[in-house]
Amino acid sequence: MATPQPRANVSAIPAYVPGKPATVRPGVTSYKLSSNENPYPPLPGVIAAAHEAVDRMNRYPDMGSSALYAALAERFGIPEEHLSVATGSVGLIYQLVQAFCDPGDEVVCAWRSFEAYPIAITAAAATSVQVPVLRDGRHDLDAMAAAITDRTKVVLVCTPNNPTGPAVTQTELDAFLAKVPSHVLVVVDEAYVEFVRMDDAVDGVATYRAHANVVLTRTFSKAYGLAGFRVGYAVGPAPIAAALRAVSLPFGVSAVAQAAAIASLEREPELLERVEALVLERARVVAGVRASGWDLPEAQGNFVWFELGPRTADFAAAADDAGIVVRPFAGEGARVSIGEVEANDRLIRLAEAFRGRAVSLVNQ
Secondary structure, eight states, rough: OOOOOOOGGGGGGGOOOOOOOOOOTBBBOOOSSSSSOOOOOOOOHHHHHEEEEHHHTTTTOOOHHHHHHHHHHHHHHGGGGGEEEEEEHHHHHHHHHHHHHOTTTTEEEEEEEOOOHHHHHHHOOEEEEEEEEOTSSSSOOOHHHHHTTTTTEEEESSSSOOOOOOOBHHHHHHHHTSSSOOSEEEEEEOTTTOOOOOOOOOHHHHHHHHHHTEEEEEEEHHHHHSTTOOOOOEEEOOOHHHHHHHHHOOOOOOHHHHHHHHHHHHTTHHHHHHHHHHHHHHHHHHHHEEETOOOOOOOOSSEEEOOOGGGGHHHHHHHHHTTOOOEEEEETEEEOOOHHHHHHHHHHHHHHHHHHHHHHHHHO
């Protein structure tokens, strides 16, 4: 008997692998460093705004996110019609591919990069064209430009790149954009933009203003610490933003998420002090890990990347034994979030011990 069947591409959608929760061990505090979460709790004013919105949970959220659009427009000095919000920046990636790709169209991205990219691309019945990152974890923008064909509709540039860590420079991005045909949409995924500390950093807002085919995606999940509420926003020319809003899920961003995001923008100086503290911790972790002989890629997000190859599972197991949970990518490496000071201390000690064991095995 015939039964309903999903589209053929659905069976090809790769599964998203979330970060594991911390392992519970009696008498030991365990830390989750597998999901790039902000270890700081929300600020009191943000919590109060969220609680106030909860009191109205019997009402639908503002489908137009009007107050949030107004707050974002004021924050960045851009027209409200150049904005679109969704359930995190990942929701925007899904919408962008859905809005701009017909089945079989190509989407070019670096790889390894954000693991939701091939999921969103395959779900839209588009074709993922994955261009390997360079040895140091950076985007190979020249190769990505060369990979663009007549079938290419979208290019995804993840900066800083998740999970490897490096960010592209403005000079590199400008040179790349000069090679991209004007009908191809370039998505600059800036989920970790607030953590970037480098010369010639990308000015995303100035870049979108200069190009009719560029859109930025950003999130409140990382720097702003609202991962549990799922709210992100896109900044792009009005026609692109309108296409995103057209395919968005009605009432997708909850009233609580909107209220918390607005309150977070109002308290941005306090939140960015916390980001600065995380950046300083990132520098301490990188220095500590490199001191034991690791060659880490440049870290511009709130995480570090260990290239481990076949030792990845062993490293993840050793981390678990040390009371920290990391995000392994089988056969490639492990991404580790910058977390609480004690968690970071454990990571530095783990890196030294694991490196020492590896060197000892090589010398036997």
